[in-house]
Amino acid sequence: xxxxxxxxxxxxxxxxxxxxxxxxxxxxxxxxxxxxxxxxxxxxxxxxxxxxxxxxxxxxxxxxxxxxxxxxxxxxxxxxxxxxxxxxxxxxxxxxxxxxxxxxxxxxxxxxxxxxxxxxxxxxxxxxxxxxxxxxxxxxxxxxxxxxxxxxxxxxxxxxxxxxxxxxxxxxxxxxxxxxxxxxxxxxxxxxxxxxxxxxxxxxxxxxxxxxxxxxxxxxxxxxxxxxxxxxxxxxxxxxxxxxxxxxxxxxxxxxxxxxxxxxxxxxxxxxxxxxxxxxxxxxxxxxxxxxxx
Amino acid sequence: xxxxxxxxxxxxxxxxxxxxxxxxxxxxxxxxxxxxxxxxxxxxxxxxxxxxxxxxxxxxxxxxxxxxxxxxxxxxxxxxxxxxxxxxxxxxxxxxxxxxxxxxxxxxxxxxxxxxxxxxxxxxxxxxxxxxxxxxxxxxxxxxxxxxxxxxxxxxxxxxxxxxxxxxxxxxxxxxxxxxxxxxxxxxxxxxxxxxxxxxxxxxxxxxxxxxxxxxxxxxxxxxxxxxxxxxxxxxxxxxxxxxxxxxxxxxxxxxxxxxxxxxxxxxxxxxxxxxxxxxxxxxxxxxxxxxxxxxxxxxxxxxxxxxxxxxxxxxxxxxxxxxxxxxxxxxxxxxxxxxxxxxxxxxxxxxxxxxxxxxxxxxxxxxxxxxxxxxxxxxxxxxxxxxxxxxxxxxxxxxxxxxxxx
Numbered sequence: 001x002x003x004x005x006x007x008x009x010x011x012x013x014x015x016x017x018x019x020x021x022x023x024x025x026x027x028x029x030x031x032x033x034x035x036x037x038x039x040x041x042x043x044x045x046x047x048x049x050x051x052x053x054x055x056x057x058x059x060x061x062x063x064x065x066x067x068x069x070x071x072x073x074x075x076x077x078x079x080x081x082x083x084x085x086x087x088x089x090x091x092x093x094x095x096x097x098x099x100x101x102x103x104x105x106x107x108x109x110x111x112x113x114x115x116x117x118x119x120x121x122x123x124x125x126x127x128x129x130x131x132x133x134x135x136x137x138x139x140x141x142x143x144x145x146x147x148x149x150x151x152x153x154x155x156x157x158x159x160x161x162x163x164x165x166x167x168x169x170x171x172x173x174x175x176x177x178x179x180x181x182x183x184x185x186x187x188x189x190x191x192x193x194x195x196x197x198x199x200x201x202x203x204x205x206x207x208x209x210x211x212x213x214x215x216x217x218x219x220x221x222x223x224x225x226x227x228x229x230x231x232x233x234x235x236x237x238x239x240x241x242x243x244x245x246x247x248x249x250x251x252x253x254x255x256x257x258x259x260x261x262x263x264x265x266x267x268x269x270x271x272x273x274x275x276x277x278x279x280x281x282x283x284x285x286x287x288x289x290x291x292x293x294x
Numbered sequence: 295x296x297x298x299x300x301x302x303x304x305x306x307x308x309x310x311x312x313x314x315x316x317x318x319x320x321x322x323x324x325x326x327x328x329x330x331x332x333x334x335x336x337x338x339x340x341x342x343x344x345x346x347x348x349x350x351x352x353x354x355x356x357x358x359x360x361x362x363x364x365x366x367x368x369x370x371x372x373x374x375x376x377x378x379x380x381x382x383x384x385x386x387x388x389x390x391x392x393x394x395x396x397x398x399x400x401x402x403x404x405x406x407x408x409x410x411x412x413x414x415x416x417x418x419x420x421x422x423x424x425x426x427x428x429x430x431x432x433x434x435x436x437x438x439x440x441x442x443x444x445x446x447x448x449x450x451x452x453x454x455x456x457x458x459x460x461x462x463x464x465x466x467x468x469x470x471x472x473x474x475x476x477x478x479x480x481x482x483x484x485x486x487x488x489x490x491x492x493x494x495x496x497x498x499x500x501x502x503x504x505x506x507x508x509x510x511x512x513x514x515x516x517x518x519x520x521x522x523x524x525x526x527x528x529x530x531x532x533x534x535x536x537x538x539x540x541x542x543x544x545x546x547x548x549x550x551x552x553x554x555x556x557x558x559x560x561x562x563x564x565x566x567x568x569x570x571x572x573x574x575x576x577x578x579x580x581x582x583x584x585x586x587x588x589x590x591x592x593x594x595x596x597x598x599x600x601x602x603x604x605x606x607x608x609x610x611x612x613x614x615x616x617x618x619x620x621x622x623x624x625x626x627x628x629x630x631x632x633x634x635x636x637x638x639x640x641x642x643x644x645x646x647x648x649x650x651x652x653x654x655x656x657x658x659x660x661x662x663x664x665x666x667x668x669x670x671x672x673x674x675x676x677x678x679x680x681x682x683x684x685x686x687x688x689x690x691x692x693x694x695x696x697x698x699x700x701x
């Protein structure tokens with residue numbers, strides 16, 4: 001390969017890590033809902049898209065990207081909770097494919113709804129002024145906004161980890177994931193906890209949507225590919241493992257980036273090759289518990 | 295022995311009269327039956343916005359034909375079908391249009407692939423097809439049919455016009471190319487022009503169709519240090535790639551160019567994404583000040599569509615249907631042979647100046663515009679491009695008939 005300098009290689013790896021951080025963000029919400037509720041949320045991409053649209057709307061109304069960044073996840077979390085309470089809850093205890101099919105259909109409804117409401121052709125969304133342009137990393141320039149996204153992802157993960165591992169709410173969530181019957185016997189309303197977890201998962205999907213809007217604009221189809229990436233990352237990391245989602249997201253980003261550099265034709269397929277390889281060696285994923293899908 | 299069948303003469307007369315009456319009625323019906331034009335386009339999918347606009351434009355052409363009295367009272371009718379941007383679906387819809395709905399002509403197709411599959415059907419059935427999307431392959435002798443006409447530009451003529459205007463001797467050119475027919479044909483065309491003017495092609499990075507994040511493709515392109523970076527992709531891919539390349543600060547050191555800068559992509563992408571980007575197009579409504587037919591066309595489209603301007607791809611559908619119906623009128627019939635003959639000799643100025651179909655490949659010889667996207671602060675939100683050059687209609691922009699494989 002000609003023209004590949006150490007500088008280019010370094011920038012390529014860094015770009016891959018930055019892309020990986022976005023992948024982590026896409027996967028966390030999906031992983032959270034699966035890990036705690038054992039619901040495979042096929043509407044994840046649609047919630048992502050909805051978040052982006054609500055974000056655009058909120059930014060237009062308030063004139064502030066920052067307000068959109070807060071309001072959109074809250075609004076979409078509310079939609080998610082309504083879906084959990086009245087659509088998904090009746091399906092608990094019926095096997096994993098029932099909620100899967102339901103959310104699959106839900107995704108179609110949401111995408112068509114947005115098409116009807118906002119049109120098919122997509123809307124522009126500019127990077128907030130404060131984060132426009134690029135910063136020098138020493139070896140190359142890098143978009144300021146992408147660095148900001150990495151920071152948000154890091155903060156979000158830290159917050160989530162503290163919530164789940166260090167609070168009594170987190171204790172209940174973890175206990176509920178292990179044995180909901182015993183938790184219920186102890187006098188705790190598990191369904192309320194699940195409602196909140198589903199809301200959090202969809203809210204994080206929406207946050208990812210708002211954060212992605214300045215990178216690619218918004219369109220009704222923007223969630224379709226997100227679902228694929230989120231699934232690959234979740235499966236490689238291990239279904240339901242937060243740590244797994246982080247490691248796998250970064251790994252997928254770097255693998256894709258290096259594939260682009262050395263063998264661009266394989267760029268799209270590289271993540272699936274990685275997934276197949278991991279599944280051959282560790283069927284439960286890098287950090288997954290075995291038998292969760294059973 | 296069979297007894298000879300005897301029919302009384304009166305009964306025989308009655309039978310004859312009935313037959314005569316029925317066929318006369320049939321004839322009368324054929325005379326007043328509408329002229330049906332099938333329009334398979336991708337209403338759903340990533341080019342939905344363009345397709346919807348094509349339908350609106352085609353409707354306008356049909357309306358104008360009917361308002362002017364049709365073909366001696368015979369009205370035209372448009373049958374819009376969704377091909378979902380899928381070649382198989384496009385072939386099925388076209389077959390249905392011909393077999394079930396009795397379409398007389400087919401116009402449409404908004405991708406190289408659907409266009410080729412529609413053409414396969416119409417070529418076999420000897421039906422007139424006016425294609426309205428860019429492809430070089432369809433112009434070649436292997437896919438030619440005496441009944442297929444190309445109203446759209448093709449990648450070769452687009453790259454000829456644009457490349458000769460932008461490329462200069464010694465310039466460094468790099469490509470970011472969507473890895474399918476459209477992108478590859480654009481790269482091929484631009485590379486040829488670069489050679490002709492003495493510019494240097496410093497490299498190409500290919501990306502899969504429908505990609506969302508181009509960040510990993512950009513460092514390589516940056517390292518090539520080009521003067522001009524050409525985005526050989528379309529629609530949303532084009533929008534996202536240009537936006538992300540600008541985020542990486544690449545606009546500062548190189549010129550962004552894209553072969554087809556569409557009105558819909560520019561409007562949905564926003565002014566800051568496309569700021570300063572150069573591209574080609576077959577039509578922008580802004581030429582109306584110097585072009586009478588554009589002025590009339592814009593005005594009648596706006597009157598029907600809440601003051602919206604027609605888009606480039608939309609206008610192509612208008613011109614295709616309009617010129618087809620002009621040919622029908624000139625031929626005085628919907629007979630395929632007669633209309634095809636009339637199309638071949640037609641000189642039409644439907645919306646942007648005189649056009650005609652070249653003999654061998656029946657490609658519409660027409661002008662190509664070089665446009666530049668305007669920055670944020672324009673008064674009219676529809677006023678998005680500046681026309682910086684109009685390459686006049688000329689067969690020089692096309693590959694020679696010989697090169698296409700015609701004898």
